[in-house]
Amino acid sequence: MALNYKKLQSGISGQKQTDPRKIFTTLKRDTSKFKRPSDEQADVLDLWYAKKDRADNTLKMNTGSGKTVVGLLCLQSSLNEGVGPAVYVAPDKYLVKQVVAEAASLGVTVTENENDPGFIAGTAILVINIKKLVNGRSVFGVGRDGTKISIGSLVIDDAHACLATVAEQFRIRLSSTHKAYGPLLKLFKPDLASQSASGYLDIEAQDPRTVMAVPYWAWKDKQDEVLRILHPHREDEFLGWPWRLVEDVLSLSQCAFGGGHVEIAPRFIPIDNVPAFTGAKRRIYMTATLADDGILVSHFQADPKEVADPIRPKGGGDIGDRMILAPQEINPEITTDEIKALLSHVAQSLNVAVIVPSKKRAEFWSDVAHQTLTADNMEAGTDRLRAGHVGLTVFVAKYDGVDLPGPACEVLVIDGLPEVYGLLERIEQEALNGTRRQLLRQVQRIEQGMGRGVRSSQDHCVVILMGSRLTSRLHGADARAMFSPATRAQLELGRDITSQLKGEPLAEIAKVMEDCLNGRDEWLELSRSAVVNADAGNASHIEESVVALRNAFDAARLGRHDAAEKEVQVVIDKTKERPARGYLLQQRAEFLHHLDPVKAQETQLAAVQANAALLRPIKGVSYRKLEVPRDGQAATAVGFMKQFLEKNELILWVNALTESLAWGEENSGTFESAMRDLGLFLGYGSQQPEKESGRGPDNLWAVGALKYFVIECKSGATQAQAINKHDCNQLNGSMTWFSAQYDQTCSATPIMVHPKTKPEFAATLYAGSRIIDGDRLVRLIKALNDYAVAVGQNNGFAEPRVVAAQLEHFGLTPAELVARYTVKPSK
Structure with missing residues (x-):
């Protein structure tokens, strides 16, 4: 006789199991892959189950610790409880496939079809990419159409990776x-x-x-x-x-x-225009343990109080072995070409992944790269890496959404600071340049990138931080404090290694890398001990200004501009950084304009006085004449260099400066800022009149004896065959501006930074103009690097006599700088 199993089951329990850990034991899973939840998974599942009725939950787990399994179990628990339909959202189609495969091994029923009867009935979890849910023609319903497909429980996997796609949907x-x-x-x-x-x-x-x-x-x-x-x-x-x-x-x-x-x-993202999203009873954001959680508030309208109380495992969590090294911090005289040569050699036997911020930077690696991956060929390229040895792979601006476990990536390189490309992003980045908020965003992207090569607790990877700007940016304690506890512990261990290797050549650093790559026992014990003993750190970080600005935006949508400007004023009063304060003042002025345009303009003037990168008010900003340093070039240069405690700090800063003096269309703002800093470093008066007042040259240097350099930077003219008429007219106009601002006792040398020296037909440069072309820029950069090394000896940068002698020797005094590092325009 056949047994009636349904009757027997009903005798055991009339209700479906909702505890996710108990659900795990009942699943028909692949036991060779899933024996039991890891300690980290168990911690998170238990904590989520206790807080499951909150509308917004954030699950923070280290990269490679099994977030997918946790997300699927949370959704299965919700379905068993009747809080359906359930949707699992991944950043892209490629990761959707991974989730579906994981679900099959785990024994959880899923579908990729929103019309599947199982999804509608609450017996299957829908797995989709974020763009399927959030777009202007979403099948889930948009705006006034209301909800077309309801969602009861929702998981956003790798939430930070989904954000760029979400923002793109809300951008014309x-x-x-x-x-x-x-x-x-x-x-x-x-x-x-x-x-x-x-x-x-x-x-x-x-x-x-x-x-x-x-x-x-x-x-x-x-x-x-x-x-x-x-x-x-x-x-x-x-x-x-x-x-x-x-x-x-x-x-x-x-x-x-x-x-x-x-x-x-x-x-800010009005995510409620996808009503199925905001209508979900449970929203679960799964993230790695990253620094900036405010983005969940700004992009997903999550409750800041609930985001500030995330669910995370005890201690530092489970993470693989990473040796994080910055060769140019160990020895600032190590060049990027030397690092490239070493990595090319390593790639003969191991897979090396290099994340670069742009296609332009990818060209630097083209002579040693075995494949270069962009969005178009990402899936095929990563499949090749997982299949076996490829060599050196360059990833263009791909800091998230790629899994490279085990041999797929044993050395990972973060080459340079992450960049932004959208027009509005570029404007905001310039406005926030040098602020804590910008640093937080950069740290988040860097840590996302560093997580690509370690996908489990048994994995290992050497991480190389490359580029002087990146190294310099992460050098300070403020930056290190923004990383997750486990990554911070590994960074600190890397700094301890740095202190032992200080000044050593790259060959010695390569020997130390072998300890990680070969799994040396002493290294493994040290690495794992550092993570296990890591301070748990803050549970979450949300910038107070992000919450206030989100509240202000939501109030303004309701026509409450008065409430909006008051929200912003509260955080302005608490903000000490001048650029950040100016940035907030401008946003207050935006809301004030709806109420009192005159007061808004007064506020805008205060904003631009605090941050020259912002909008100038209707009446403009009065130009402030550049004062000539009173103490002479050498003494002024010494005063500027007082910020450096020792030689390596100075050299690292100069390397970062010269790295910014690079040709490139989207590098113009960085180049002009670097020219301002270069003037200060050399002991000149230095300002950016066009940026600060809307008129005048890109850069103006006061070089002494009532003499000035009027400088126009055309670093982005990389495709030009000659200096075009517009650029010539701009320098000519800047000289006219100078004559109007400064009396006849002052004189100026017109200088243009341009890869070419010849004006195009019918274009004329101001009489006496000089050009810093490609060759002269290379010479200037070499002189600056050599000068930094020279004044760094025995901390000579603190002695005006030493600095004066080296400025003279390297041709960095006013007359010699023009003679050595500029040329006359060619005819």
């Missing part, structure tokens, strides 16, 4: 060929030109080096015209996808032009 980006581009540019021509006349000409010429924001007062006051221009195109292939998501927040959005494109996007 139109090229100059779009029918709306021309009318929009014409509409805002006077407003852009009032910010910078030369900048507007660059925008008109579609120069990729220049990005300009439309002043918020013009954007708000011309909303009717903006709508008339955009509305007829709301269903086309470019505007149709984001339109439904942003149409109701258009007046609260930002707009920028640059490189033949226009971008429009709100400061």
Whole structure:
């Protein structure tokens, strides 16, 4: 007789099991892969089960610790409890496949079809990528259409990796060929030109080096015209996808032009325009233990109180062995070419992964790379790595969403600071340059990248931090404190190694790397002990300003601009960093403009006085004349170098400076800032008049004896065959500006930084102009590096006599600098 198992089961329990750890034991799983939950998984599952009824839960687990299993079990628990339908969201299609495969091994029923009866009935979990859920034509419903497919419980896996995709869906980006581009540019021509006349000409010429924001007062006051221009195109292939998501927040959005494109996007994501998302009873954000949780508030509208109380395992958590080394911190005289040669040698037998911030930087590795991966070939390339030995693989700006376990990646390189490419992102990055908030974002991206090569507690990887700007940025205690506890412990261990290797050549560093790669017992014991004993650190970090600005944005959506500006004022009062304070003052002014335009302009003036990278008010900003240093060049240079405690700090800073003096279309702002810092470093007076007041040259140096250098930087003109008429006119105009600002006792040398020395036909440069071309820039950079090493000997940088002699020797005094490192324009 056949047994009635259903009757027997009902006798044991009339209810489905909801405890996720107990659910695990009942699943028909692959026991060779899943014997029991790890200690880390068990900690998180227990804590989630105790807090499961909260609307927003954040699960923080180290990379490679089995987040996918935890997410699936949480959703299965919710389904068993009747809180369905359940949706598991991954960052991309590739990771969806991994989740589906993991679910099959675990014995959890999933589907990729939202019309699957099992999903609708609550017996299967829907697995999709974030773009399927969040887009302007989402099958789950958008805006006024309401919810088309309900969600009861939702997991956002690798939440930080999903954010870029979410932001992209809420951004309008139109090229100059779009029918709306021309009318929009014409509409805002006077407003852009009032910010910078030369900048507007660059925008008109579609120069990729220049990005300009439309002043918020013009954007708000011309909303009717903006709508008339955009509305007829709301269903086309470019505007149709984001339109439904942003149409109701258009007046609260930002707009920028640059490189033949226009971008429009709100400061914060109105995620409630995908009502199925905000209507979910349970939202579970799964992240690695990363620094910046404020993004969950800004992008997903998560409850900041619940985000601030994340679920995480005890201690530092389970993480593989990583030896994190910064060769240029160990010895600042090690070059990037030397590091590349070493890694090329290592790649003959091991897989080496190099994450670069841009395609431009990928070119540096092209002579030794076996494959270079972008979004187009990422899946095939990573499959090859997992299948066996490839050699050296370059990943272009891919800091997340890639798993490279075991032999797929045994050496991981983070080459340079992460960069941003969107127009609005570039504007914000410049506004926040050097602030804690910018550092937090950079640390988050770097830590995401560092996690690619260690995918389990048994994994190992050597991580090389490369580039002087990156090394210098992470050198301070503030930066290290922003990393997760486990990564911070490994960084500190790396610094201990650095102290023993200080000044050693790269060959000695390579020998130490072998200890990790070969699994030397002493290294493994030391590495694991460091992580086990790691301070648990803060549970979560959310910038108070992010919460306040999110609240202000939400209040403004309801027409409560008075409440919005008060929210911002509260954090302004608590903000000490001048650039960050200015950034917040501008956002307060945006809300004030809806209430009191005059007061808004007064606030905007205060903002730009605190941060020159911001919008200039309608009446402009008065130019402040550059004062000549009183103590002479050498003494002024010594005063600037007092910030360095020892030789290596000085050399590291100079290496970072010269690294910023690089040709490239999207590097212009960084280059101009580096030229300002270079002037100060050499003991000159230095400022950026065009940036600070909207008129004048990119850089102005006061070099003594009432003499000045008027400098225009064209570092982005990498494709130019000659110096074009526009660039010539810009330098000529800057000399006219100088004559108007400074009396006849002052004289100026016009200097242009440009890869070419010959003006194009019908273009004329100001009489006496000099050019820093490609060859002269190389010579100048070498001189700066040699000068830093020379004054670093015996801390000579603290002695005006030593500094004066070295400035003279390396040709860095005013007359010699012009003679050695500039040339006359060619005919």
